Amino acid sequence: MTLTNDRPRARGIEPRTTVPQAVGPTYFPLAFVARLPFAMMVVGVLTLVVAATDSLTLGGATSGMVGLGAAVCGPLIGAWADRSGQRRALLATAVVHSILLLVLTLAVFLAVPAAVVLAVGFSIGASAPQVPPMSRSRLTGVIRTRLPAARRPVALSRTMSYEATVDEVVFVFGPFVVGALATLFGPAAPILAASALTALAVGAFALHSSGRVAPPPGPSARTAGTTAAGAAGPPPVQAPVRELFSGRVLVLVAGFLGIGLFFGSVLTALSAYTGDAGHSERAGLLYGFMGIGSALTALAVVVFPARFSLRARWLVFAVVQLAGAVVVATASSTGMLLAGLLIAGLGIGPSLVTIYSLGSERSPVGRTATVMTMLGSAIILGQSAASAATGLLADTFGTSAAMAVPVVAAGVVAGAAAANWRLGRAPAAVEAQASATDA
Template sequence: MTARRTVEGAGYGALLRTPGAWTFLVPGFAARLPYAMLGLGTVLLVHHTHGSYGTAGTVAAVAAVAQALVGPQSGRLADRLGQAAVLVPGVLLHAVSVTALIVLALSGAPVWALFAAAAPAGASVPQIGAMVRARWVVRLGGPDGSAGGPMLGTAFAFESVTDEFTFVIGPVIATALATAVAPPAGLITEAALTVGGGLAFAAQRRTAPARHPRPAAGERRASALAVPGARLLTLAFLGIGSVFGAVQVSMTAFAEQDGRPGLSGVVYGVFACGSMLSGVLYGMASWRRSAQQRMVLGYLVLVLGCCTLWAMPNLVALAAAGLVCGLAVAPNLITGYTLVETLVPADAKTEAFTWLTGAIGLGLAVGSTVAGQLADSVGPWAGFLVPVAGTGAAFAVLLALRGLLAGPAVGGRTAAHGGGPVEAATTHLTSAALD
C-alpha cells in the first residue's frame, strides 16, 4: 500500500474498527442531526406564523449568526475545560431557547421577540462536529491529540459524509413534521435530539481530548485564528455557508411557488445527497495533487456549480442542478478540515474546527437573509444569485492567498518548540498527496 493511499485512501471499515469510535459516533450523530433541522424548522414555523420568507430567513439568520460568533468561544472553552463541561449546560440552554422561540412564534409575538429567542437558541447549538473531529485526532494521532495519524484524512472524509447525511435527512424530517404534523413539530424534535444526543455524547469521557487548562512553562496559548492559513480557510468556509443558507431558503420558496411546498426538504436533500456521494468517493481516492491545490480547484468547481441554479425552470431541473452543485461541497469541506488540522497547535484544534463550522453558520445566516429578501421582492430565482456572489468572492481571495495554506503552524506549543508534530503531520500529508 502506498503512502498516499494510507493517508487518504484508507478504508472506512478500518476506520470504524478504531477502538472506542462507536461510543462517540452514535450519540454524536443524534446530537448533530438537529444542526440541519434548526434553520429550516425555523423558516417553516416563522413563515407559517408571520407569512414572510424575508422575516423567516432573518430569524433563522439571527440564530446562525449567534452560533457563528459564540461557537468558536465554546470550542475554545472545550479545549480548556473539557467537552462535557461545555456540552451539558449548552444543550439545556438550547432546549429552553427553542421552546421560547416556538411559543413566541405561535403567539404572534413581534419579530424582535423572535430575534431575542433565536439568538440564544443559535448560540447554544452544540459544536458536536468539531468535538467529534477532535476525538478522531486523539484516536488516530498521539494520545494528546498533537499529531495527525495516517488515517486522519479518511476520518475527516467520513465526518464530512456524516455532516452531509444529516443535511440529506434533516431537512426532510423537519419539512415532513412541520407540514404533516404541526408547524412547530420540526423544532420540537430538533430540541429533543439535541438534549438526548448531547448528554449521551458528553457522558463518553474516555474518548474525549485532554484538557489544556493552561500553557506549559515557556509556551503561550494563541487563538486558532492567529494562524494565517486558518483565517483563510475560515473565509473559504464562509462562502460555503452562503451556499447552504441561500439554497435552503431559495429552494423552499421555489417549491412553494411551484405549488409543492412539501417537496422543499426533498429537493434540498438531493443537493446534500450530491455532496454526501462525493464525500464518500473523495475519502476513498488516492490523490497526487497537494491538499492546497485540491482546495483551490475544488472551490472553483463549486463556484461554477452555483452559477447554474438560478436558471432552472422547474423543481425537477432544480433538483438535478442541485445534485451536481452539491458534488463540489464535501471535497472542499474535507480538504479544509484536513488543512486546518495540520496548521494549528494541539491545544487549539477544537477551537479551529469550530471556527470553520462557525464560518459556515455565519455564511448560512447572511445567505439565508439576503436570499429571503430577494425571494420576497424579486422571486425565488434571484435568491440563487447569493451563493454565486459568496463563493465567487471567497474564491478570489483563496486564489490570491493560497500560499498561506502551506505555511507551518504558528503560536501555541508548536511555535514554542520551533517545529514539532503538527509540522511533521503537514509534511507527511502533503508528501503523501504528491507521491
C-alpha cells in the same frame, strides 16, 4: 496511564489500529444523532416563527439571529472546551439550549414583542452545542494519542472524509425532518423534537468515554504526552488567541462561510423555483439531489493520491462548485437545474473534507476545538444570512435573481481557495503528508 502509543507493547498496551476500535461501537451512531438538532435549528426556527406569527420577515430575521448567535458564541464554546474539557461545555450548553427552544415555542404562540423573539433566537444560536466540531476535535485527539504513529495520516484523512460526509447527510436530512414533523404534527413539533434530542443525545455524547481524551498537543507543544482520564499530567499548553486570527486560519473560515452561503442560497432559491410551479414542497428533494453527489465525492477523497495536495484539491473542486452554480443560475429546464446541482455537489464534498483537514493541521497548539468550532459557526452563519437575503431578493426581484446568489457564494469559496493556494506554499510539505491517504 499515558497513552502515547509510540511504543505501546513496551508499556503493556495493545495498539488500537482503527478509529472505531479506539472510540467504541456506540460513538459514531451517537455522534450522528447528536448533531441532528444543530442541522434542524435554523430551518426549524424559521418554520415555527412564520407559522405562529404569519410574518416571513420576522421568521427570516429570527433564523438570522440564530445564525448570528452561533457565529459569535460558537468559537467561545470551543475555547471553553479546549480549556475545561468537552464534557462540561457540552452538558451546560445542552441544558440551556433545550430550555431556550421551549421558551421560543411559548413566546411565539403567546404573541410577545418581536424584540423578545429575536433575543431568544440569538440565545438559541449562542447556546447551540457544538457537536460537529467537537466530534472532529475529539477524533483528532484519539487518532494522535491512541493509534500507532504510522497509521495516523491515513486515519486522519479518512476520518475527516467521514465527518464531512456525515455533515452533508445531516444538513440535507435536517430540513427534511423539519418539514416532515411540521406537516405531520404541526409547526412546533420540529422545535420540540430538537429540544428533546439535544437533552438526550447531546447529553449522552458529552458523557461518552471518548470525551475524556485530552486535546492532542500541536507540533510545537512542549509537553511529554497526552494523558487518559484520571491521569496526572502537566497543565494544557495553549497558543495565544491571536494565532487563531492568522491568515492561514481565517482563509479556511472564509471558505466555510462561502459554503454556508451556498447552502442557504440554494435551498431558498429552490424554494422560489418550485414555488413558481406550485410545488414548493419539492425544494427539499432537489436540494437532496445535490447532497447525494456531495456525500459520494466526500467519501472518494480517501483514494486521492498524495501528490494531489490539499491546497490543489480545494482549488480544483472550488472551481467545480462554481461551474455547477453557473449551470444552476442559467438553467432553462429542470433537467439542466438538476445537472447543475449535481456538478456543484461534486465540488462541495471534497472541499469540505479538505478544509477540515487543513483546519486540523493549522490549529494552534491547544486550540483544535476552537478552530473546528470557528469553521462550523461560519457555515451556520452563512446559511442563515443567505437564506434571509435570497428570500428578500426572490420576493423583490423574482426567482431569477435568487438563482444567481449561489454563483456569488461559490465565488467566495473559489476566492478563498485561491488565497489559500498562495498562503499554503510555505508548509506544502506538511500538507502533502496530511494528504497521504495511500501511505
